[in-house]
Amino acid sequence: MDVKKKLLLGLLAVVIAVLFVYFALPDKGMTTYLIEAKYDDGSKTVEAVQTVRYVNTTGASLKEICFHLYPNAFKSEENLPFTKEELPFVYPEGFAPGFIEIEKVTINGLPAVYTLEEPNDEILRLTLPREIKKGESVNIKMQYKVKLPPARSRFGYGKNTVQLGNWYPILSVYDKNGWNNDPYYIFGDPFYSDIADYKVELTVPEKFVVACTGEEKEQKVEKGSKKLVIEAHKVRDFAIVMSDKFKVIEQVVDGIKVKSYYFTEGYGDKVLKFASDAIKFYNDYIGKYPYKEYSVVETDFYMGGMEYPQLVMISKDLYNKANLFNLEYVIAHETAHQWWYALVGNNQIRESWLDEGLTEYTTLLYIERYYGKATAEEIYRLVIEGGFNKFVNNSADTSFAKTLADFKEWKEYTNIAYNKGAMVFYNLRKLIGDEDFKKVLQTYYEKYKYKIATTQDLIDVVDSVTGKDTGGFFQSWFY
Template sequence: MDAKKKLLLGILAVVVVVLFVYFVLPEKSVTTYFIEAKYNDEVKVVEANQTVKYVNNTGSSLKEVYFHLYPNAFKSETSLPFTKEELSFVYPEGFEPGFIEIEKVTINGLPADYTLMEPNDEILKLTLPREIKKGESINIKIKYKVKIPPAKSRFGYGKNTVQLGNWYPVLSVYDKNGWNNDPYYIFGDPFYSDVANYRVEIVVPERFIVASTGEEKEKKVEKGSKKLVLEANKVRDFAIVMSDKFKVAEATVDGINIRSYYLTDGYGDKTLKFASDAIRFYNEYIGKYPYKTYSVVETDFYLGGMEYPQLVMISKDLYNKANLFNLEYVIAHETAHQWWYAVVGNNQIRESWLDEGLTEYSTLLYIERYYGKATAEEIYRLVIERGFNKFLSNSLDTSFAKTLADFKEWQEYTNIVYNKGAMVFYNLRKLIGEENFRKVLQTYYEKYKYKIATTQDLIDVVDSVTGKDTGGFFQSWFY
């Protein structure tokens, strides 16, 4: 072998090692969920075995690990994550409890020391047999049963669909504040998660069509049942919606398979177009959607929409002629959450404005793209700015420093988190200019993809892009 060939082989070997270190090894540090589940439609129960290969990426040694048990917020009427005014809409047939019942927990094959914590047994605490250091991993196996309530909610069922949002034991996030074990608050989206890899095997009645996070890898039908193997990598949650009434419309945009799961005739193609237009625009304006599939699902959900990675739930009440523009707006909003929440994460309890405000303004950018600047400006003035100013006339406390525990009513939450949040980005765009604003969003997206971002992280990106100190601008909006 001559010297030139040896040199080329040497360079190739280095390249292979670099690629391995940067693209293969990082995958090993991601926590993985393996869930085997079976759904019984007659009693609305999911029985499951869940193995979590938990990797300690906290930077600290740990003596315990915590999981959220969100379904336990639905155990009693006193603990429900709804206002009194919402209950008749959420439970049109009357209240029945939902819950998650832990049957067995092991760590590395041995019985685990665990306790259920207040409020309402919503937190599962595992005391580890030995301290695990940073970078170490353990295998946690949990056997449990989930009772689904008759709630037109992100977790519940109605006459047409079964919604499984936040339905399994979800690892709490450990950050500079320690373990984040917040309860299921009434207002907002009280879910704060790190990305993880998922493999979910679920058995459902054969007649059911399943929409979910991830991609379907296998399907096996036998004796009236259907087993699906679903996989998703680097997602913050894993949601499922099921129905025996779904019809499906599909399209491909930029190599992404987009699906509209619909119940109302005449709206499959409409919602598919809205979703496709949104994916196409955000791909271009912000950065490429990193997953292979995206699903918009018509559900028995009592209000608006709800985002999950690769899947959004949209209320059946919007699927009519009178609400057609609202339907498009909600789909554009929930689709923007695929960028701001699903990919770029944040603490939705402490800094809910960060994803909701940016998502709401991204929706206005969508409107500007497809309906023109004048229409987007009119919506901003009449809906967002006017709505906030009306609220401001009755309240002097509009601080972004509020956590979800601090909000007293939906009007307060909506105006501070959505409207005021969108106003920050509207005025930031005017301050730094169109070119810099777009570069800020693209830089923020790329830098914090699959990570947890904070308000300070956003400010630092703005300052790095513009070369200016914009701390004063943000400070003027925060309080």
């Protein structure tokens, strides 16, 4: 081929690439993440290449796209998402930074214009070459490096496990408020995300056992490492927990493979029973869990539990005889989050009560199912209502209108989002009766599964099921 033809072909390739950038193609599919990641245990780092095909389903034309970079909340000791009282428990070996470094970003193959924004470079804001309309898509490719901190947190590592929660660049949600770019707040679960499809190719040391969102489709072992190919469909996030100490047991419940990953002897089977009982009851009471696998994972997480799609992290501190009932309660609670958060999404920053209150009351329904109504009533009276009433004596403001930025302490957050939230559903059940209450949960689940719901959406479901106007009931609880 002569030089002139080579130049012409090269020019044509550039023109095609430019046209592809400026004329985004219609795409009726779902946003997808393809992540190729390699974990190095010596340096506690992940090197990754991530391609996101973003489909604009917002109804607006977009000039920019935003991603959360949650690991950057762990960069400096001054701005950590923990209280001072928590730090000795989170960092028992002392503080060291965690972060994510963005090395390269392209849009449809061409270098992207982007900025990293405060606080702590937690937001990646991409400027698009042209507006993309509803139904159009763009391909965003990123190369980055993640450094894990020595933190017993959702994101970090301890003596037994490596936790990769909220570890990769994830799209912000665009709603009526625009891009939701809230920081990693201290209190609550400051995560708000849309459903997407994931394919993750993860390389880890051969000795590691991996628990994660999705299903493992392929595994190859070579030269001391293994490569896993994992797929997850219609999930709100993608989390990973790894350990060279894990043992795994599993059983099938209603066609769902339930797994218990553990390293404390004598508790793996108990956890499997609790998780299986929860899945079975919620399937019957709320609606069928649509994923094929669900994992409950013992971790070095320092506080209770944390929910992710198809996976929950449970603190190793609960895996003992003295905490056996607490262990069951936390597993029942985090499993309920598979319905109220993982499937029916909501803005956990602005309406944290909506998933936490409903999840806490759903946990009481689990207790009622397996321990009887008297036990559930006692827990409600002593722990939920009793705890809230004690808190109210020392606080004038218990409004649901608080966002995560407004809370000043964990006691305030848990009493309003969990306890007061559960009290709303307890009293709603008394108001509308058992049959309609169950129908409300089933209708709410079916209508908003894979979507994002609001408080008003919930009220509308209650009214449609009961044929009543319950706006006044909810209003009385809000303020």
